[in-house]
Amino acid sequence: MTTGVRRRMGVEERKQQLIGVALELFSSRSPDEVSIDEIAAAAGISRPLVYHYFPGKQSLYEAALRRAADELAARFLEPPQGPLGARLLRVMGRFFDFVDDHGPGFAALMRGGPAVGSSTTNAMIDEVRQAAYEQIVAHLGVAEPSPRLELVVRSWVSLAESTALLWLDGRRVPRAELEQKLVHDFAALTAVSAVYDEQAARVLTAILAEEPADGPFAELVGRLLALAPAPGVPAQPAR
Amino acid sequence: MTTGVRRRMGVEERKQQLIGVALELFSSRSPDEVSIDEIAAAAGISRPLVYHYFPGKQSLYEAALRRAADELAARFLEPPQGPLGARLLRVMGRFFDFVDDHGPGFAALMRGGPAVGSSTTNAMIDEVRQAAYEQIVAHLGVAEPSPRLELVVRSWVSLAESTALLWLDGRRVPRAELEQKLVHDFAALTAVSAVYDEQAARVLTAILAEEPADGPFAELVGRLLALAPAPGVPAQPAR
Numbered sequence: 001m002t003t004g005v006r007r008r009m010g011v012e013e014r015k016q017q018l019i020g021v022a023l024e025l026f027s028s029r030s031p032d033e034v035s036i037d038e039i040a041a042a043a044g045i046s047r048p049l050v051y052h053y054f055p056g057k058q059s060l061y062e063a064a065l066r067r068a069a070d071e072l073a074a075r076f077l078e079p080p081q082g083p084l085g086a087r088l089l090r091v092m093g094r095f096f097d098f099v100d101d102h103g104p105g106f107a108a109l110m111r112g113g114p115a116v117g118s119s120t121t122n123a124m125i126d127e128v129r130q131a132a133y134e135q136i137v138a139h140l141g142v143a144e145p146s147p148r149l150e151l152v153v154r155s156w157v158s159l160a161e162s163t164a165l166l167w168l169d170g171r172r173v174p175r176a177e178l179e180q181k182l183v184h185d186f187a188a189l190t191a192v193s194a195v196y197d198e199q200a201a202r203v204l205t206a207i208l209a210e211e212p213a214d215g216p217f218a219e220l221v222g223r224l225l226a227l228a229p230a231p232g233v234p235a236q237p238a239r
Numbered sequence: 240m241t242t243g244v245r246r247r248m249g250v251e252e253r254k255q256q257l258i259g260v261a262l263e264l265f266s267s268r269s270p271d272e273v274s275i276d277e278i279a280a281a282a283g284i285s286r287p288l289v290y291h292y293f294p295g296k297q298s299l300y301e302a303a304l305r306r307a308a309d310e311l312a313a314r315f316l317e318p319p320q321g322p323l324g325a326r327l328l329r330v331m332g333r334f335f336d337f338v339d340d341h342g343p344g345f346a347a348l349m350r351g352g353p354a355v356g357s358s359t360t361n362a363m364i365d366e367v368r369q370a371a372y373e374q375i376v377a378h379l380g381v382a383e384p385s386p387r388l389e390l391v392v393r394s395w396v397s398l399a400e401s402t403a404l405l406w407l408d409g410r411r412v413p414r415a416e417l418e419q420k421l422v423h424d425f426a427a428l429t430a431v432s433a434v435y436d437e438q439a440a441r442v443l444t445a446i447l448a449e450e451p452a453d454g455p456f457a458e459l460v461g462r463l464l465a466l467a468p469a470p471g472v473p474a475q476p477a478r
Contacts, residue, residue, distance in 0.1 A: 111361060122350060147411035151402065158401035162394050172386035177435060184434070188427035195423070195459060196416060220434060 015053050015063070018043055022064040026105030031061055062120050065109065069124045072098050073131035080139060084207050085183055085216040087139055092160070092179035099164040100175065107168050110161060132157045140203050148197035152189050159185060184220045254292050254302070257282055261303040265344030270300055301359050304348065308363045311337050312370035319378060323446050324422055324455040326378055331399070331418035338403040339414065346407050349400060371396045379442050387436035391428050398424060423459045 021043045025034045040047045054060035075094035078087050099106055136153050137145055160182050194201035211217045260282045264273045275296055279286045293299035314333035317326050338345050375392050399421050433440035450456045
């Protein structure tokens with residue numbers, strides 16, 4: 001039921017359409033498996049016309065990744081209000097929304113490989129990691145992170161990535177649980193580094209101080225204290 | 240002070256020599272920056288002769304990576320004796336030895352990119368990750384890991400990778416501290432998942448039960464209990 005009149009798109013509009021079509025296809029199959037022919041067909045234009053806008057698959061792929069990277073970085077933005085645990089949990093919810101929406105494209109990208117690994121794509125991935133790092137640091141209220149606190153935050157960002165990738169491979173654990181687990185992991189990794197670093201200790205103290213009794217960190221600490229016997233004391237044998 | 244007589248090497252011996260020379264060069268500069276000419280010069284043979292043994296830089300690179308991957312996987316082998324914390328700490332020591340010895344090559348490889356990212360190299364990296372995963376699981380005394388315990392171990396392997404990469408970038412934290420921190424991180428991540436998963440809880444209980452009072456986990460728990468106020472209780476304000 002169309003009018004038969006196809007409106008001519010401007011250059012920028014057409015490019016944006018092609019990027020959207022590509023991202024849609026990459027959400028169900030790896031970019032390796034998606035051809036320019038399929039992208040052309042899905043956009044309702046000819047293959048040569050796709051090449052008119054994007055000189056090769058790599059340039060279309062990079063443009064699609066640019067849009068996805070900007071979108072992902074934006075999901076780490078969170079108002080600096082309320083307990084940190086709740087803020088991080090909202091960020092993780094939006095992160096998993098993104099991973100859920102872009103599954104195969106996200107997995108292919110993070111795993112690298114011939115079709116997706118280039119200096120340009122690696123630089124974009126690093127930009128997103130950097131944006132995530134800066135957002136988290138801003139929430140910690142730390143102007144100049146110590147090398148150890150920097151390591152906690154950056155390695156936690158990488159933990160979130162690898163957890164999402166492992167989740168995509170079979171989805172055997174509910175994502176809501178993993179979102180909460182990653183917030184707990186953040187507290188746990190900060191706690192470990194608090195042993196080595198005064199700044200990490202201050203962050204941990206501040207996190208726990210502003211945490212409501214029903215917040216995610218409080219729940220974790222309560223359950224752990226109930227679970228863990230004092231070290232050196234014989235516990236129940238593993239079943 | 241040579242005799243002037245150069246012994247002819249057999250094919251396999253020459254290949255192994257070239258792999259060794261390449262790994263040596265990759266230990267101080269990224270494979271991107273090392274030319275076949277340099278490898279030929281360092282091995283004392285002509286460039287065409289290098290191509291006789293390896294048809295291109297990629298094939299020499301992959302052979303070098305094969306040797307390095309086998310060597311790295313072997314470092315995760317550890318006798319199943321003594322407390323788990325001490326075992327993991329020895330493994331981390333050998334892992335950081337490797338990272339230290341192969342710095343720029345390791346970093347280039349893990350970061351991917353045009354010269355180093357291919358299906359072959361990615362498959363080799365995944366093999367090493369899998370070997371590390373299987374070794375750790377074997378030490379936990381678990382025949383069939385639950386999805387959540389699998390996630391803990393695999394994501395910890397990825398945490399060890401990213402921590403090593405961040406360390407290589409400036410070496411601002413002593414490596415001995417990071418080796419210990421990663422063992423603590425393992426306990427902390429297991430503890431978080433123990434809240435969600437009975438198998439992880441059993442592993443945590445077993446770890447703590449066999450831990451000597453002066454072991455790495457016991458030290459962590461003691462320091463944390465001293466540090467963390469009860470949640471919901473106002474703590475010292477962050478300085």
